[in-house]
Amino acid sequence: MDADARSEKERLRARLLDARAALSEERRDRAGSALRDAAAEVPELATAGTVAVYYSVDAEPDTRKLVTMLWKRGVYVLLPVFRSDRSLDWAAYEGPDSVAPARFGLLEPTGPRYGREAVARASVVLAPALAVDHAGYRLGRGAGCYDRALSLVGPNALKLGVIYDTEFLESVPAEDHDRPVDGVLTPEGGLRRL
Incomplete structure (x- = not known):
């Protein structure tokens, strides 16, 4: 990718992060409730045995209510652990007390680590993104860790980017190296398959 495209990515990231920072806490809370409710209507999530999902921080679309809902339904929830090599390890979510502050302002699971390949067991992967396009390509924070994780996911798994509608x-x-997702999950639009 040339320098112009890298610059375009950085400008887009900055614009999207600024827009997220401007969201009120009330709006983010409503978005989290709406995401949970939208996720409850996704057939693949209703029947999933294992779901890999991130535990939101800062102005990300709030997935904490969604994680709790899945866990209470008996779904085996895997949360990522950011490794020093910029890949993701995975550990089980076992309730709100099973996450703790980690590097980079993240909240990560405190239980045993299952390795990078654990994500391959997930029937649904909910990936963070700053944006997703109509072809399924997601713009992340630039570390590439979710692209590497998505490359390990089975072909029948549903891969969704979690974003705000805008x-x-x-x-x-x-x-x-970018890996597309199969759809998006947004607070207002719910599931949109691509």
Whole structure:
């Protein structure tokens, strides 16, 4: 990817992060409730044995209510652990007391680590994104950890980017290593398959 495309990614990231920072806590809370309710209507989540999902921080779309809902339904929930090599390890969510502050302001599970390949057991993966386009390409924070994780997911798993409705864009810059998702989950629009 050339320098112009990298610059475009950085400008887009900055714009999207600024827009998220401007959201009120009340709006983020409502979005979290709406995401939980939308997730409850996704057939694959209703029947999932294992779901890999991130535990939101800061102005990310709030997945904490969604994680709790899945866990209370008896779904085996895997949360990521950010490794020093920028890959993701995975551990089980076992309730609100099973996460603790970690590097980079993240909240991560405190239980045993199951390795990078654990994500391959998930029938649904809910991935963070700053934006997703109509072809399924997601713009992340730039570390590439979710692209590497998505490359390990089975072909029958449902892969969704979790974003605010305004972050579903016509296109985002993509590189050869970028892995598309199958759809998006948004607070107002719910599930949109691509």
